[in-house]
Amino acid sequence: MDGMDGLTVTDCERCPALCESRSRIVNGTGPADADVLFVGEAPGANEDEQGEPFVGRSGDVLDEVLLEAGLERGAVRITNCVRCRPPENRDPTTEELSNCRGYLESEIDAVDPEVVVTLGKVPSQHLLGRDVAVTKEAGNLSDVRIAGEPRRVLVCVHPAATLYDRSQRGTFEETIATAADLAGEGAGEGGQSRLGEF
Numbered sequence: 001m002d003g004m005d006g007l008t009v010t011d012c013e014r015c016p017a018l019c020e021s022r023s024r025i026v027n028g029t030g031p032a033d034a035d036v037l038f039v040g041e042a043p044g045a046n047e048d049e050q051g052e053p054f055v056g057r058s059g060d061v062l063d064e065v066l067l068e069a070g071l072e073r074g075a076v077r078i079t080n081c082v083r084c085r086p087p088e089n090r091d092p093t094t095e096e097l098s099n100c101r102g103y104l105e106s107e108i109d110a111v112d113p114e115v116v117v118t119l120g121k122v123p124s125q126h127l128l129g130r131d132v133a134v135t136k137e138a139g140n141l142s143d144v145r146i147a148g149e150p151r152r153v154l155v156c157v158h159p160a161a162t163l164y165d166r167s168q169r170g171t172f173e174e175t176i177a178t179a180a181d182l183a184g185e186g187a188g189e190g191g192q193s194r195l196g197e198f
Contacts, residue, residue: 031075
């Protein structure tokens, strides 16, 4: 795949609008063999500036709730559907999501997590391939094939939702706790071996 070195996209010019609005490509961070892989939508201004996903206020909320669930940020992998900041922080287009899909699939495949957690509507719909009512479906676990491999995908509200609507905080905390439990179940069992069962 053009411009990908291991888990890092080093060069990509597929989306002219994103190439224009980004100052850098924002790759995933965290261990290459993490049990939990979080997928957000796209980098925002802070992420574009610092070159890391989920920094700023959303990142603070995520870090705080990870710690409450017994997970450290350094133990999980965090990435986005699209690796370049969309102009004016708009949602990525279907074409942009599609252009970046191969990179995301390669990353999921290489990391081989116990659970993929989608943070918000765009990544939930992108990976589940259907409309998702995130606030109603948060905490729901789905078995999905991603790049031909069976994966467990856990729908989660975006950490920013907890800043705009305090009532979402409990839902967010419960979903992250579920992710921690799922990761704990699989730890030391040789990765995805159980997935052959479904």
